[in-house]
Amino acid sequence: MGSAARLTELPAWRALTELRGGFEGRTLRALFAEDPGRGERFAVEVLGLHLDYAKNRIDAEVLARLLELAEQSGLRGQIDRFFGGEAVNTSEGRAALHMALRAPRGAAFAVGGRDVMEDVHRVLAQMTGFSEQLRSGAWRGHTGQPIRHVVNLGIGGSDLGPRMACRALRSFADGPQVAFVANVDGADLAAALDGLDPAETLFVVCSKTFTTLETLRNARSARAWCLSALGDEAAVARHFVAVSTNAAEVAGFGIDPANMFEFWDWVGGRYSLSSAIGLSLMLAIGPERHREMLDGMHAVDEHFRSASFGENLPVLLALLGLWYADFWAAETHAVLPYAQDLERFPAYLQQLDMESNGKSVDRDGAPVDVPTAPVVWGEPGTNGQHAFFQLLHQGSRLVPCDFIGFARSNDECEDHHDWLMANCFAQTEALAFGKTEDEARAEGVPPSQLPHRRFPGNRPSNTLLAERLDPATLGKLVALYEHKVFVQGALWGLNSFDQWGVELGKALATRIGPELRAADEQALDHDSSTNNLMRRYRRWRSG
């Protein structure tokens, strides 16, 4: 179904290949001149998300063919099976049903015929109860002090989502201070614990299996830090909770199983922000704000499931991305939030997109014959303007961009916000339309500088605008990109829900770890480069 081999044989694909050929030289300048109404036509507003996609290398014909491609690829059926709880994660035989996590009570989500909504709301109620206890001060540390600091220990999906969201919703945080530690590098834990009082600190250990190397090492070191101050093994149960499914390991660590928050094999790590993995976020902003975020996600889930493709935000973003990746050979996609509080949103999307669709083999095991996920990258505007925007404007690479901005600030501060957004709009305009040598000359640019001060333009972007960065809006943005990634994976025929590509490095590290600690003279039988590096490491290490 919709595997890439078929994708490139669809009539719409062939039509797009032809249209692409005819697009050479049709710049955004020309397209806007031809059709001055395209600004209104290529814009859609849904659920308070305003998407402007007029500054793309498309015309009505291209858009129509892209939408046909989606229809012809069987996307509609794939969406139905996805929402229907079928095992869309084929290589592992699992569903991917994160939409159930944010659905209201009574919604119909089932996996293999078994309703999951009761489980979902049971865990949400458990999270809510714990959050209320901790936030009210009813939950106390071992010495009777209230908890003022929470440290989330997790990596990948157990880190990037709640970390991104805690920063994004900084203005809504009224609970304990939350810090995040992911890296096995001792520097990460040391920096986070610096200045904290163990008596006032709670650790949330997030690991589905409770065996993740980085997280468990950090958890054990945090446990030692805690006990070296509090002295009593019983303290662990007051200062550690777990988000996991491995009750035996959790209990063995010293955590009260009543404080283990569960999720399920149909929740992938990178799709887990709306699961119990969001506990640290809920502790920071409270259950009500957290529910607003879930409701925002749910609203986009319903939109995605039901809207026609031509007005369907995730589908539109996905098709535009595919157009650049497969027909224009764009290797990257920049995400540029004009909101400092979204500073980790690009890093969050890196995992979401690149771990889901950074694959070259389709669900049936056949090679995909077109490029798949791009490298996703970005930093907040206006900062990026003073860093890498030079390349976006005048470099040799085609980098399609998503600009994300808000009409109102959560930190009203003179005219800062208008200047922030003036820059956002100005950048999309400058990228699209550039400046000719004639225009530069007319402005008085000296002849020797003209080639350097010319801007080729024709550099595409989307702009996503919303009223305010609040929990509901953040939820909508997350679900929007989740489903964009789903659509692209569906069209390419990928299984977006496995991640076998991380296994080999893990296995090799398990072998190398003990070898690094062995005596200098112990022989190594890796390749000569890895051997050489390991020897150098050992020599320095043993000083």
Place this chain on the structure above:
Amino acid sequence: MGSAARLTELPAWRALTELRGGFEGRTLRALFAEDPGRGERFAVEVLGLHLDYAKNRIDAEVLARLLELAEQSGLRGQIDRFFGGEAVNTSEGRAALHMALRAPRGAAFAVGGRDVMEDVHRVLAQMTGFSEQLRSGAWRGHTGQPIRHVVNLGIGGSDLGPRMACRALRSFADGPQVAFVANVDGADLAAALDGLDPAETLFVVCSKTFTTLETLRNARSARAWCLSALGDEAAVARHFVAVSTNAAEVAGFGIDPANMFEFWDWVGGRYSLSSAIGLSLMLAIGPERHREMLDGMHAVDEHFRSASFGENLPVLLALLGLWYADFWAAETHAVLPYAQDLERFPAYLQQLDMESNGKSVDRDGAPVDVPTAPVVWGEPGTNGQHAFFQLLHQGSRLVPCDFIGFARSNDECEDHHDWLMANCFAQTEALAFGKTEDEARAEGVPPSQLPHRRFPGNRPSNTLLAERLDPATLGKLVALYEHKVFVQGALWGLNSFDQWGVELGKALATRIGPELRAADEQALDHDSSTNNLMRRYRRWRSG
């Protein structure tokens, strides 16, 4: 000299084009099998930096031709003119002589025949004096309290370098806490000031011209915050200092000109970490540690200037990067520090590389006929492994990587560090050698999973290893990448020291800013997309 038009006509370029053709199918597996000694041969250790570049798609022949390309392009002469203080920034008629900033007294650096070393050491002495006063508590705030918090206000080069370095050298910080605010988004300043006491806070305003939109708005809002607490205009002189050249504006702001730290037009923003822009860093780590960093940079400057190309670290890294960008169509370059404290190093390198060489026109104004700077991106390992490494291993993109690691930790914590570095080495091994279907089958992988659990390998990387992340080593790393970027710019014939590409967006923002604040009905005459977005913004904004 060395313009790109000539580059592609050099004999070495033609030889490389042929070699590239013959390289199809010669995998890293095959190359290591052919030549088991390549691990030792393609490694070089200089100044305590160990570079392994054996896991690249090169053989001795390719390397020899790349080195010839450097010779034939006139790189040696370009290096001499660069160090000689000639106006290598041709479009602006300026030198780019950041090497003088870290040279010892008595070194011979001159711009236009005028020695600059006296100026350099005068400002360093001024910085040292101020740092000692502030760090010792002799410098007091307006109410007599010592300064416990420093907030650096700057953007681009006035932010990324000191921000990166302050985090990198966290373990060496024994002065005031330093925070960084760059974005005009009020959220950035609000988050940084949250919890700070104006009576104990010093602002370092970094803007060469003292007119940068973001920085000056943040400075004015910080000034208001300061005065709303301290009440007295005279407080400004005790709580604000400037890194700038605009004495009139600085004095007008209320800063004592004695506390203006100068730099010069031969210091580009992205090359300014070793200038007075490093003041916040010096306040954090002290003048002695800061000098160690400068000495590390200087050591690499001297290495770069004098070493033969075959042992010259910046030249080797530059040639390998050019090989992938121009002969293998790699669009990106990943920087993966296995050190959490280097978490902002990729963002720092983004500006360094993409703003320097993200250009398509050579120094003479002619189009460059090959791809130039890649998109630089990355996150620390091991975090990235749980995010985007899936794409590196099994995706459809060729992403050359730099792995950076250290043999000793600044935060000894059980076995964390060995596991960190075991992962680093394992990833380079997994990327290079992959895993065949036969190997997976032999491990018992079920047939249906085989295509998903096969790793194509042949994915290149460099590994940079040093003993410890300390000030001198950080300085070496920074200078290494600075000169790598110089070499690539020199070969492509670019002026790596201007950044005209940022001007157009700035100009358009200046126009849009007041329009956003105007009445809803005021007509707009941008393109229909920008108009539409601005109207949406205005409606939401006015509620």
